[in-house]
Structure formats: C-alpha cells, structure tokens
Amino acid sequence: KKGSVAVIEYQLLEVATNNFHESNVLGEGGRGRVYKARFDEKFLAAVKKLDGGGQDAEREFENEVDWLVKIQHQNIVSLLGYCIHGEMRLLVYEMMQNGSLESQLHGPTQGSALTWHLRMKIAIDVARALEYLHEHCSPPVVHRDIKSSNILLDSNFNAKLSDFGLAVTTGAQNKNVKLSGTLGYVAPEYLLEGKLTDKSDVYAFGVVLLELLIGKKPLEKMSPTQCQSLVTWAMPQLTDRSKLPNIVDPVIKETMDLRHLYQVAAVAVLCIQPEPSYRP
Ligand code: ACK
Numbered sequence: 603k604k605g606s607v608a609v610i611e612y613q614l615l616e617v618a619t620n621n622f623h624e625s626n627v628l629g630e631g632g633r634g635r636v637y638k639a640r641f642d643e644k645f646l647a648a649v650k651k652l653d654g655g656g657q658d659a660e661r662e663f664e665n666e667v668d669w670l671v672k673i674q675h676q677n678i679v680s681l682l683g684y685c686i687h688g689e690m691r692l693l694v695y696e697m698m699q700n701g702s703l704e705s706q707l708h709g710p711t712q713g714s715a716l717t718w719h720l721r722m723k724i725a726i727d728v729a730r731a732l733e734y735l736h737e738h739c740s741p742p743v744v745h746r747d748i749k750s751s752n753i754l755l756d757s758n759f760n761a762k763l764s765d766f767g768l769a770v771t772t773g774a775q776n777k778n779v780k781l782s783g784t785l786g787y788v789a790p791e792y793l794l795e796g797k798l799t800d801k802s803d804v805y806a807f808g809v810v811l812l813e814l815l816i817g818k819k820p821l822e823k824m825s826p827t828q829c830q831s832l833v834t835w836a837m838p839q840l841t842d843r844s845k846l847p848n849i850v851d852p853v854i855k856e857t858m859d860l861r862h863l864y865q866v867a868a869v870a871v872l873c874i875q876p877e878p879s880y881r882p
Contacts, residue, residue: 607671608683608694615639615685615692617651627699631751633767634660637794639694647682648698652691662767663691669766672741677731679754679764698762700755703810704819707750713817721814727761728753732807736800741771744798748806749787750813772800786820 618639619626628636634652641647669679685692699714700706703724707713716724728748735743745752754764768782769839784794789805789818791797809820 606674607635607667610683610685610689610692610694611684612690612692614641615649615694618647624652629705631765633662634877638697646697648695650693650695654689656745659691663693665769666693666765667765669743669769673733673735673743673766674809675731677727677760677762679762694817695764696766697756698754700759702751703753703755703761703813704750704757706821707817708819715772716814724753724755724761725811725814728763728807728810729764731761733770736803737876739771742800743769744772744800745769745797745803746783747787748803748817749784749809750810754864770798772798799864 616622618641619637620635620640624636626638628638628648629651630636633655634650637649637651639647639649652663654709667681667684670678674680680696681693683694685694701709707718732745732748735745745763745766747765748763752763752765754762756762783802783806787806787809789802791817792802792805837875
C-alpha cells in the first residue's frame with residue numbers, strides 16, 4: 603500500500619478485466635486504453651493500461667500516482683490502486699459510469715443527456731476541484747490539462763477531475779517545466795511566454811464553460827504555430843468592447859472589467875471558427 607492506494611497484482615487485474623478483452627474497453631485515451639474491471643458482483647472499477655511510451659509516459663505514470671495518493675476530494679477521481687508488471691503500467695480508478703464530459707458533449711448523444719441544470723452542476727463541480735487544488739493545497743497544484751476529456755461523470759453525473767500526469771506545484775521549479783497541455787485550452791500567456799500559474803487552469807476552465815454553453819469543441823487540430831498566431835492576432839482586437847464576439851452577453855459586455863472580458867473573448871475566439879479574414 604502507498605498512502606491509501608493499493609498495489610494490485612497483475613493476475614488479479616487480468617481476471618477482473620477478462621484478460622483485457624476488447625469487449626471490456628471503455629475508451630481510448632491519450633496514453634492508453636481504459637478497461638472495465640469487475641472484481642465481484644457489485645464492485646466495478648476502470649483500469650487504464652498505459653502504452654509503453656518511454657520516459658515521458660513513465661514520468662506521467664509516477665506523477666499521477668504521487669498526486670492521487672496525496673489528493674483526495676469528492677470532485678477528483680479516486681485512484682484505487684496501481685500495478686507495475688514488467689513494462690506494463692496499470693492504474694485502477696473508481697468507475698465513472700457516464701464517461702467523459704467530452705464524449706457526452708461531442709459523442710453520438712451530442713449532449714442530449716445534459717440539461718442546463720446538469721451543465722451548471724458540472725461547472726460547479728469542476729470549480730470545486732480547482733478551488734481545492736489552487737486554494738487548499740499547499741503549495742497550490744496546477745493541473746495543466748483541464749479539458750472536457752479529463753472531466754469524468756459518475757452514474758449521477760457528478761463531475762470529477764482526472765488525469766494528473768502533467769500536474770505540478772506552482773513555484774520556482776516550474777521554470778524548467780516543459781510546455782504541455784492541449785491546444786485550444788492552453789492559456790495564451792503560457793503558450794506565448796511560458797508563464798505558468800494557477801490561472802492557466804482557470805483559462806482552460808473558461809474554455810470548458812464555453813464548451814458547456816455552446817456545445818462546440820475548441821480548435822484542437824491547429825498546429826502550435828497556427829494556434830500561437832491566432833492568439834497573437836486575437837489579442838489586440840479584443841481591447842475594444844465593440845469588437846467583442848456576440849456570444850458575450852450585452853449586459854456583461856457593458857459592466858464587466860475589460861480585462862476579464864478580454865480573457866473570456868479570447869477563449870471564445872479559440873472556440874469558435876476564426877473570422878474569414880484571419881489566415882494563420
Ligand atoms: O469518454 P469515455 O467514454 O470516458 O472514454 C474515455 C476513455 O476511458 C479514455 O479516457 C473512459 N474513462 C477514463 N476513466 C474512466 C473511469 N474512471 N471510469 C469510466 N470510464 C473512464 C473515458
């Protein structure tokens with residue numbers, strides 16, 4: 603046992619996932635497949651089997667275990683156990699029956715299960731997880747990869763934050779941290795200047811809020827250079843209230859501090875197709 607997280611025998615996981623059979627695949631993530639595991643009649647869990655991804659993958663596996671041993675919160679997915687078996691790295695999580703927010707919003711059901719009330723509740727759940735990481739952890743923890751595919755929903759649609767492979771604490775050592783995250787969610791000051799603070803998560807959370815509101819995905823197929831030039835292009839345009847995209851509510855447009863609007867609008871520009879005049 604490490605903290606309250608169990609070290610689980612590989613053979614047990616083979617049985618629980620029916621030898622990692624295709625029929626038990628819950629989905630595919632950036633670092634590997636996730637399988638449904640049945641330990642007995644009542645107890646289900648999700649097992650992430652990491653692809654052998656070299657040093658980066660190994661570092662992310664260790665980071666994920668180290669953080670989730672320390673961090674426990676009702677809006678953060680619980681790590682129940684992990685397993686190291688030769689080259690194999692397995693992470694065992696509580697089962698989140700309704701999958702990711704991304705698959706709910708952009709999958710075949712196109713968000714039809716998500717009422718406005720639920721969307722609001724999901725936003726509050728994620729905000730609670732971030733409040734915990736930024737305000738109650740000492741030193742504060744920056745997740746660095748807030749996005750809809752890392753927000754999981756349980757059988758009652760309670761939202762929990764997952765994937766702490768890239769999480770870091772704020773502080774001096776961040777100077778050498780490699781630029782990472784997901785394009786479309788990465789804060790402009792981090793992308794352009796490498797400046798990382800807990801506000802980078804807040805920016806990404808803003809993108810998630812817009813996804814919840816408008817049901818569209820941010821522009822994730824852009825190259826880093828395209829994304830960077832889009833952000834650089836967007837910034838000066840957004841210092842003028844009258845140029846703000848129509849998605850911003852007129853009352854908010856009039857009353858909100860322009861610096862905040864500027865940030866909201868920058869997110870909106872990243873989420874919605876750029877104007878035809880823009881050429882990356
Ligand atoms: O969107 P999904 O259905 O929900 O597909 C992805 C896939 O695995 C890769 O991340 C699903 N997934 C991840 N963790 C869990 C979990 N703890 N419980 C249930 N499904 C999960 C995710």
